[in-house]
């Protein structure tokens with residue numbers, strides 16, 4: 440298999456268990472998930488179903504109880520935090536910026552930590568990333584407290600991409616944004632996915648985001664991935680969670696995005 444066709448993420452027979460208050464809870468049981476390069480995959484599932492844990496395992500922050508989580512052909516937890524930013528960029532749901540750093544210092548942080556590049560180059564790279572996420576240079580020296588919610592997300596995205604990772608993980612990227620900011624953020628993600636040849640894996644409950652962006656959708660239910668397929672196939676899948684999630688009132692509105700418009704026919 441050529442490098443380009445190898446999956447970027449391969450999760451096999453994954454078990455995740457946690458022990459709390461004398462009880463063991465099984466979150467994932469024999470979960471398999473393969474993600475090909477270039478996909479924009481949305482992961483959906485019920486609350487507490489282990490979607491964030493899955494992202495943390497891909498990032499190498501958590502080690503599976505059993506089974507394997509491979510990213511670019513290597514165990515995800517092999518590098519842990521150190522060096523992970525060049526392989527995987529992560530936008531955490533509550534990924535606050537460092538409040539005492541400027542926008543530019545926040546974006547530059549992973550590169551500065553690496554300590555291999557001169558300060559002037561680090562600044563230049565951070566400035567390029569700032570513009571890449573649609574923010575003007577005049578915002579570079581602002582403090583996070585002076586930014587809107589949408590701008591904070593964009594700065595966090597620039598920081599996640601500062602080392603040009605081939606894989607970007609996003610946990611609820613549009614949560615807490617007003618509809619216009621959420622739309623703008625989706626458009627940005629779509630163009631970065633295309634232009635940077637990124638593989639994007641996103642956990643979201645937002646049906647508009649799912650249908651606008653996803654090339655595939657993976658549904659986590661019953662402790663494993665019950666389907667991983669293009670959105671049109673997923674909505675037709677006969678599973679109680681899937682039917683409930685996609686076929687409710689909100690689902691019908693969002694599914695209209697899958698239908699061709701009269702002009703397009």
Ligand SMILES: Nc1ncnc2c1ncn2[C@@H]1O[C@H](COP(=O)(O)OP(=O)(O)OP(=O)(O)O)[C@@H](O)[C@H]1O
Pocket residue numbers: 457458459466484485486487488489490491492493
């Ligand atoms: N380090 C941990 N120790 C103990 N329990 C944990 C730990 N991390 C996660 N859990 C538990 O694992 C379960 C899955 O959590 P996770 O945050 O991945 O769910 P989720 O699918 O992302 O949910 P939501 O959609 O509500 O954000 C939860 O019950 C959570 O409390």
